[in-house]
Amino acid sequence: MNSYIDILFWIRQKKWLLITLVYGMFMHHFVMPPPDLNPAAFDALIIISMALILIVTEPLPLPAIAMFMLFMQVVLGIDTANNVASSFMNDAVFFIMGSLMLAVAIVSQGLDKRLALGIITLTGHKTWRIVAGFTAISAILASFIGEHTVAAMMMPVGLTLVRYAHKDPRKVAGLTAALLFSIAYGATIGSIGTPSGGGRNVIMMNYWAEFGAGSVTYLEWIKYVYPMVLFQIPFTVFILLWTFKPEQSNLDSAVRKLVVDVARAGKIKGREWLAIILFILVFLGWVFLSEDFGLGIIALLGVFLYLSFGLVEWQELNRKTNWGVILLFGAAISIGIQMNQTGAAEWIAHVIITNLGKVIDSPAILQGSVSVLLTGVMSNILSSSATVAVVGPIVLDLGGDQILIGFATAIASAFGYFTAVAAPACTIIYSSGLVKSKDFLRAGWKMGVLSLVSLLGLSLLWWPLL
Amino acid sequence: MVATIMTKKKVPFDPKSLKFLTAVSSAEYSKPTLKMGALIASVFDASHGVVYVGERASEFHGSSVNLTRQNLDNWNIIHPGLEVLEWALKELKTLSPENEELAKIQFNPDHVYEEDGRVRVILPDDKGCRIELVLREGELVDQLRKEIQLEGYDLAIIGGSQNKRHLAHSILQYLPSSIFVLQKFNPRKKYKLLLLVDDSMATIKSIEWGALIAEKLGWPVRTLTVSKTKRFGAGYQGAADKAKAYFDSRGIEVEQFFLTGDPVRTFVEFAGDNHFVIMGASTLNPVKQFLFGSKPIKTLEQTDVPILIVR
Structure with missing residues (x-):
């Protein structure tokens, strides 16, 4: 009797796995590929659609989905085992691995207390200035060290202020939301600013190289995209204050308590200076050496330095790094490359252009709007980096300038304002239990409009000047 | 038995x-x-x-x-x-x-x-x-x-849920313990204990649990036996009699009710909004429960009163 229940429970928990497998088998055995699509490309599309269902519904751990994507390429005869293995590991995966480990190394230094003091010194006690300071600092830092690192460091600062402002954060829900969203949205808008702001940027750079679209240096990326980061900061502050209306206009007492707390840490120590200097070296490496060495290799070099100087223990890095995500991105990029090589990406792009071309005359508008809307919508369902890994090959085949389309896609992948799943910073503030899903919608649609307008302005007014 | x-x-x-x-x-x-x-x-x-x-x-x-x-x-x-x-x-x-x-x-x-x-x-x-x-x-x-x-x-105590239908089926089917769902439970309200009695083995334990609760909380006890036909078989009648005997032996007054009709609908109508229902878990095959539901699942889905399902 119990074994029946165990089986039924397994079916309940794994129903999406079963549905996905049935869907995959049906598509592979009973559906003929369209005449203009070769069987390998059709199979690549089946694998990627199955993987998308599994990623969204989560019946399996991420590493299992990664393995599924890899072995299915070989099982369905899309490519050989060695070719799949070589497409699995590249500089973008190195970068994701390195940046996740750097995040652990940086967060464990306790620099967040220095950061808190710095922000408060800059902003003073007024709530709107603190929200502005949180947004600006989160955006600027996230553009260099990644949004997940910034959110992990800023969350304690934000929560401590909230708790000092009121014993029960739910009684100051507006203030709580304004401060936490200033961290999340600040980090998200900042993450587009440089290649090291997020793994998705590096994935796009990897696709540019793979598609023969040319290369973009660290500084060129900043030149193209950073104006949008700076433009969005003040408007984000305005949107947050307008949407959440903090209950207290002055956080005098909370700030004083926070300063006392932070002051206990004493003067900045040699170890902390070393951690900062090492990161600056990594940053300089990204700026000046990434063309020759690759962003990923420099990130790994940074991790090597942190380990060598004893600033972080390997056991800690090993325990806190999400190896599943690294495997998944490796596999997603691998299948992305197959989409390009088999012609699957080109076929989807052709279908989109043929069908939407009847509605939209201008190819440039068509390419831009498809890449931005497709990426923006998928980011809110999937996750920003996974979206670029999946959508990247398709949008680069839409035609037009692949570099500009790639920039638009990477930027739009940061439009994950509407849900808690899209961006790591949003998931982090949601995990506090103090903001609700509907808060993401309340502020998210305004941020979506702001970002769309900003991207439009950037592409029409700024990029033509470069 | x-x-x-x-x-x-x-x-x-x-x-x-x-x-x-x-x-x-x-x-x-x-x-x-x-x-x-x-x-x-x-x-x-x-x-x-x-x-x-x-x-x-x-x-x-x-x-x-x-x-x-x-x-x-x-x-x-x-x-x-x-x-x-x-x-x-x-x-x-x-x-x-x-x-x-x-x-x-x-x-x-x-x-x-x-x-x-x-x-x-x-x-x-x-x-x-x-x-x-x-x-x-x-x-x-x-x-x-x-x-x-x-x-x-042995027992899981759970608050009522908005997504009641999904909750009822899943918790009764998969949680390996007795289940107590507190739907619209008002701690200040004086409930009547309603025991649903039939000839299943699960009824025995539910009577024992019901007696302990009634003794401690001092709530009046009613037993309800429902037959689909007008004739109550020996099993149903015997179970109801033995339940009464058990309560009597513990000095607990009990009112007995025998009704005919669809069991679930009758339970739900009788329970109204002032009973605290205790019933035994289904002894149906899990696959049948999964496909067609069971009396406890359907009762939990349709009633709004606190309900204890004893396994």
């Missing part, structure tokens, strides 16, 4: 060995559930676990969330969800002011033990209190099932 077992073993289980689990969601919504959980645990003198099942972060960003939480520890900001358990402990102390051992227990968010995807609060000086506080993250039924299997709980 019922008579034989009851006369041979007046109390065929040792209440002190029972373990009850109350699932709480927040201080705002779970007060009645926790209160009833504590009351029922005291009725049975059972050990009492309290579990909070929170949302689990998407696996994509799980490590970033964990990194943040570890950093929050350095700022003495406790893991979200632990504050619900802190509230639960405070509430349990208020509910049992006579319990001196419980009063001594202090909640310390640093004293937690993480294992198997759960966080257990280590309670000092907990000898004799038999309280367990656990935090889990993930899907409710999955996490409750894991907790019940791990600790061997």
Whole structure:
């Protein structure tokens, strides 16, 4: 009797796995590929659609989905085992691995207390200035060290202020939301600013190289995209204050308590200076050496330095790094490359252009709007980096300038304002239990409009000047 | 059959060995559930676990969330969800002011033990209190099932849910313990205990549990036996008679009702909004229950009163 229940429970928990497998088998055995699509490309599309269902519904751990994507390429005869293995590991995966480990190394230094003091010194006690300071600092830092690192460091600062402002954060829900969203949205808008702001940027750079679209240096990326980061900061502050209306206009007492707390840490120590200097070296490496060495290799070099100087223990890095995500991105990029090589990406792009071309005359508008809307919508369902890994090959085949389309896609992948799943910073503030899903919608649609307008302005007014 | 077992073993289980689990969601919504959980645990003198099942972060960003939480520890900001358990402990102390051992227990968010995807609060000086506080993250039924299997709980006490149909089917089908669902439970209301009696084995235990509750809470007891036809078979009639005999032997007054019609509809109509329903779990094959439901599942889906389903 119990074994029946165990089986039924397994079916309940794994129903999406079963549905996905049935869907995959049906598509592979009973559906003929369209005449203009070769069987390998059709199979690549089946694998990627199955993987998308599994990623969204989560019946399996991420590493299992990664393995599924890899072995299915070989099982369905899309490519050989060695070719799949070589497409699995590249500089973008190195970068994701390195940046996740750097995040652990940086967060464990306790620099967040220095950061808190710095922000408060800059902003003073007024709530709107603190929200502005949180947004600006989160955006600027996230553009260099990644949004997940910034959110992990800023969350304690934000929560401590909230708790000092009121014993029960739910009684100051507006203030709580304004401060936490200033961290999340600040980090998200900042993450587009440089290649090291997020793994998705590096994935796009990897696709540019793979598609023969040319290369973009660290500084060129900043030149193209950073104006949008700076433009969005003040408007984000305005949107947050307008949407959440903090209950207290002055956080005098909370700030004083926070300063006392932070002051206990004493003067900045040699170890902390070393951690900062090492990161600056990594940053300089990204700026000046990434063309020759690759962003990923420099990130790994940074991790090597942190380990060598004893600033972080390997056991800690090993325990806190999400190896599943690294495997998944490796596999997603691998299948992305197959989409390009088999012609699957080109076929989807052709279908989109043929069908939407009847509605939209201008190819440039068509390419831009498809890449931005497709990426923006998928980011809110999937996750920003996974979206670029999946959508990247398709949008680069839409035609037009692949570099500009790639920039638009990477930027739009940061439009994950509407849900808690899209961006790591949003998931982090949601995990506090103090903001609700509907808060993401309340502020998210305004941020979506702001970002769309900003991207439009950037592409029409700024990029033509470069 | 019922008579034989009851006369041979007046109390065929040792209440002190029972373990009850109350699932709480927040201080705002779970007060009645926790209160009833504590009351029922005291009725049975059972050990009492309290579990909070929170949302689990998407696996994509799980490590970033964990990194943040570890950093929050350095700022003495406790893991979200632990504050619900802190509230639960405070509430349990208020509910049992006579319990001196419980009063001594202090909640310390640093004293937690993480294992198997759960966080257990280590309670000092907990000898004799038999309280367990656990935090889990993930899907409710999955996490409750894991907790019940791990600790061997006999009863799970759960608040009502908006998504009632889905909840009813899943919890009754998959949780391996007796289930008590507190739908629209009002702690100030005086309920009548309604025992649904038929000839199944599960009825025996539900009568024993019902008697203990009735004795402790002083609620009037009614038994209801429903037959689909106008004729009540020997099994049904015998079960009802033995149930009455059992209550009589314990000095509990009982009113008996025999109705005909569709069992579930009759249960639901009779229960109205002022009964506390106790019924035995279904003995149907799990596959049949999965496909067609069962009397307890359908009753839970259709009624709005607190219902205890004894397994």
